[in-house]
Amino acid sequence: MAGTYIPVVLDTDLERTLARDIQAALAEVTGTEEVADAVRPFVDGQQAGGTGAIQVLVDPSTGEPFCNVALAGPEDVLQAVEAAGRAYPLWRSTAYEERGSLLRRLSVLIRHHADRLAEIIAHEQGKPKHEALAMEILPALDHLKFIIFHAERFHAGLAVEPRHPYYAHKRAHYLYDAIGVVALVTPRAMPFATPLIQVAAALAMGNAVVLKPSEHTPLSGIEIGRLCAEAGFPRGIVNVVPAVPEDTLHLVAHPRIDKVFVTGGLETGQSVMATAGCSPRPVVLSLGGKHPTIVAGDADIERAARGIVWGAFANCGQSCGSVERVYVEERVATKFIERALHHVQQLQVGSAVDDGIDMGPMQSEADRTRVHQQVQDAVNQGAQCMHGGEIPHGPGSFYPPTILTDVPNDCRLMQEETLGPVLPIVVVESLERAILLANESQYALAASGWTSSSHQAERMMVGLQAGVVTINDLLYSYGEPSATWSGYRRSGIGQNHGTPGLREMSRQRFVSFDANSLEAPAYSYPYNDDAEEMVQNSIQHLHGTGKMARFKAWWRLIRNERFRRRVDLRTLIFSRKRQLR
Numbered sequence: 096m097a098g099t100y101i102p103v104v105l106d107t108d109l110e111r112t113l114a115r116d117i118q119a120a121l122a123e124v125t126g127t128e129e130v131a132d133a134v135r136p137f138v139d140g141q142q143a144g145g146t147g148a149i150q151v152l153v154d155p156s157t158g159e160p161f162c163n164v165a166l167a168g169p170e171d172v173l174q175a176v177e178a179a180g181r182a183y184p185l186w187r188s189t190a191y192e193e194r195g196s197l198l199r200r201l202s203v204l205i206r207h208h209a210d211r212l213a214e215i216i217a218h219e220q221g222k223p224k225h226e227a228l229a230m231e232i233l234p235a236l237d238h239l240k241f242i243i244f245h246a247e248r249f250h251a252g253l254a255v256e257p258r259h260p261y262y263a264h265k266r267a268h269y270l271y272d273a274i275g276v277v278a279l280v281t282p283r284a285m286p287f288a289t290p291l292i293q294v295a296a297a298l299a300m301g302n303a304v305v306l307k308p309s310e311h312t313p314l315s316g317i318e319i320g321r322l323c324a325e326a327g328f329p330r331g332i333v334n335v336v337p338a339v340p341e342d343t344l345h346l347v348a349h350p351r352i353d354k355v356f357v358t359g360g361l362e363t364g365q366s367v368m369a370t371a372g373c374s375p376r377p378v379v380l381s382l383g384g385k386h387p388t389i390v391a392g393d394a395d396i397e398r399a400a401r402g403i404v405w406g407a408f409a410n411c412g413q414s415c416g417s418v419e420r421v422y423v424e425e426r427v428a429t430k431f432i433e434r435a436l437h438h439v440q441q442l443q444v445g446s447a448v449d450d451g452i453d454m455g456p457m458q459s460e461a462d463r464t465r466v467h468q469q470v471q472d473a474v475n476q477g478a479q480c481m482h483g484g485e486i487p488h489g490p491g492s493f494y495p496p497t498i499l500t501d502v503p504n505d506c507r508l509m510q511e512e513t514l515g516p517v518l519p520i521v522v523v524e525s526l527e528r529a530i531l532l533a534n535e536s537q538y539a540l541a542a543s544g545w546t547s548s549s550h551q552a553e554r555m556m557v558g559l560q561a562g563v564v565t566i567n568d569l570l571y572s573y574g575e576p577s578a579t580w581s582g583y584r585r586s587g588i589g590q591n592h593g594t595p596g597l598r599e600m601s602r603q604r605f606v607s608f609d610a611n612s613l614e615a616p617a618y619s620y621p622y623n624d625d626a627e628e629m630v631q632n633s634i635q636h637l638h639g640t641g642k643m644a645r646f647k648a649w650w651r652l653i654r655n656e657r658f659r660r661r662v663d664l665r666t667l668i669f670s671r672k673r674q675l676r
Contacts, residue, residue: 133163134313136171136337137320139178140330144171147338150310155221155456156446158490162219164313167336169345172305175334179276179303180351182331187273187301191250194299195243200326201295202239205232212287212318217447219312220286221455221492222410224448230410231288234574238292238592241576245594246299249601257607261617261633264666267607273301274602275353278346280307280367282359283458284413284514286315289358292592294319294333300600306335307346309359311458313337344370352376356599358415360512361585379589379599381581383512384415384540387533388569389555390423390431391526391546398567399545400434403518406543406569408442408496411457412516415586416541416563416570419513421520422529428522432481432500435518439482439496446491456493457515463492466515473499473508473519483516504532512538526551530558540582543569562586614660625657632658 135145145165152162167175186194205212213227222230252268277297281290290306297304308316313335320335336346340363347355347370355371357364358381371378388406390399406418423431447455457463463486470484483497494516502509502519509519523529533542541563544555552566562582563572572578573592580592590599618630632655635648652658 133165134317135165136167136175137317137324137333137335138171138175139334140324142317142321144168144174146170147342150313150337152219152311152314153459154218155458155492156217156448156490158460158492162314164310164337166310166313167307167338167342169342172336172338172342172345172349175305175336176276176346176349176351178331178334179305182329183273183276183303186298186303186329186332189301191247191299194301195247197327198239198243198295198299201322201328202236202243204322204326205236205239205291208322212315214448215314215318216287216312217455219314220283221447221458223452223455224450225452226410226455227287230574231285235288235291235295237574238288238576239295241593242292242295242299242597246296246597249300249594249597252606255605255607260637261662264611264663265607265609267605270604270606271300271598271601272604274600276303276305276351277600278305278307278349278352278355280343280347280355280357280359280363281309281316282415283309283312284410284415286312287319290316291319293356293358294323296597296600298323298328298332300597302600303331304333305346305352306333307343308335308337310337310339340366343367347371348374350374355379356589356591357381358591364587379591380587381589381591382415382540382585382587383538384417384582384586385420385510385512385536385538386416386418386541386543386561386569387420387422387536387559388418388542389526389529389533389544389559390421390427391529391544391548391551391555392424392426393547393551394427394545395547395567396427396430396434400431400438402545402567402569404435404438404442404496407518408439408454408516409570411454411494413458413462413514414570415512415514416573416580417514418518418543418569420509420533421518422523422532423520424526424529425522425524428520432498432520435520436482436498439498439518442496444493444495454496454516456491458492460492462515463494466494466513466517469506469508469511469513469515470497470499470517473502473506476503476506478502478506478508478519504535510536526554530555534558534560537585538582539584540586541565541569541572611663613663617658617661619661625655629655629658 135142146168147166150164150166151160154161209232213224216227217224249271252270255267257263279293316335320333323333347367354377356379357367361382364380364382368378442453444454445452478499479501481498483495497517499519539561542559542561543565556564577593579590579595581590632648632651639645
């Protein structure tokens with residue numbers, strides 16, 4: 096029976112228990128339909144609207160409904176964009192000191208409510224609470240700290256040293272201005288960390304935000320809106336509109352949206368990009384992955400096995416950076432498979448809200464069915480199932496951690512994004528063969544390798560074609576604030592995270608100031624004989640062959656009256672060694 100989601104502050108176990116008892120009593124007395132006051136979009140500083148369909152959220156661990164959400168319809172999307180548009184001009188002009196102060200308050204609130212947020216994530220997404228803390232809350236806090244520090248540098252402007260010797264006296268900067276109203280479309284795999292990091296980056300750079308979280312995991316996104324309001328951000332700066340894909344396009348197509356960021360599947364990225372391109376407006380896409388990892392013959396097998404099992408089954412394999420292909424050199428294949436099986440057999444699978452659980456359920460029954468079909472297709476084509484591979488009986492959308500060997504390279508499991516707890520292992524004769532197979536994919540987001548040799552590591556870092564390549568570790572780069580998270584091919588375009596991610600949230604402008612009392616720009620009118628002599632000697636001075644020829648041209652320039660009136664000779668003399676580079 097569905098209850099009512101109560102997004103209140105629960106500071107003690109007594110308050111938590113009391114809220115649950117009240118909720119259960121109301122449901123028992125009045126019935127689900129009467130008590131189910133649906134959670135609504137967060138627009139202009141409050142929960143409001145919800146003109147779309149009612150989404151019944153099902154706990155992946157139990158298969159039981161636990162909350163109703165009134166999704167945003169086209170009217171709600173319009174109101175959210177208008178609210179962001181109204182709030183943006185004032186926010187853009189807000190001093191960074193105030194922006195940073197509000198972001199620090201947000202960080203304090205996230206830390207204070209970490210356990211409650213982890214519980215929400217566990218109920219709506221299926222991630223164990225420990226994993227929600229380690230893979231969502233902690234990275235969000237780490238990135239927030241990084242963003243607060245580095246956004247201030249961008250806000251102040253980055254000095255540019257003129258490389259042209261005739262312009263050396265000018266003071267130049269890159270300024271990073273806010274874009275305007277940005278739309279963030281985020282996935283269910285990481286329902287809190289992914290949107291929070293992007294929201295924080297957008298706010299730090301002076302933008303207003305309309306966040307569209309997945310309609311399957313909307314509560315985490317709505318909590319972000321509420322936390323921002325509690326931190327003191329102005330009304331309308333952060334709006335959250337969970338919506339179905341069709342209504343998401345209303346957001347992307349709105350003429351007041353200045354840039355779109357999409358994290359999700361390939362089909363979502365394609366439809367959003369096609370819609371945004373009609374305007375046109377810039378789009379940053381972070382899409383699917385098919386993470387290959389290579390175990391070289393000299394690798395520490397125990398370390399590789401532990402790392403790869405975690406990289407494949409963390410979050411039940413439902414991350415775009417999850418390991419989805421393993422290529423192991425023949426001479427260590429038997430030992431690696433043995434150790435991988437050992438570690439998989441130790442995994443504790445169960446309800447996401449229970450203690451001591453390593454892997455929870457998949458987010459939905461539909462996801463489980465899709466993954467099982469890929470496994471069956473591989474087995475039908477000759478793959479050997481070493482562990483798992485069967486849908487268990489009982490409630491919830493659980494799927495066992497599954498290991499397959501002898502997997503054909505052309506089966507769906509090796510070509511399509513799986514996003515599930517499946518580890519296909521392929522034995523290869525050499526590192527070169529492993530790199531070749533690893534690169535045979537339409538995706539290029541993340542890749543990894545395992546070796547004890549710096550030479551082998553260099554070969555993999557250079558040879559593996561992916562936006563993120565890590566050796567003797569994996570997944571950590573998502574939580575490292577200075578590392579970018581971006582791919583190419585069908586994995587996306589543009590940058591997320593790190594300083595490149597902050598740049599994506601801004602418009603870069605070049606500005607300069609010339610304080611000297613010169614006559615006019617160096618090469619401006621009139622085009623007379625002096626002008627001709629000046630430009631000819633400039634070419635020879637800057638690009639001529641031989642030191643003596645360049646020196647003679649420079650001497651002729653400083654004797655040219657036009658040149659002396661239009662170029663700061665003091666700066667030129669003191670910077671004569673400056674070159675165009």
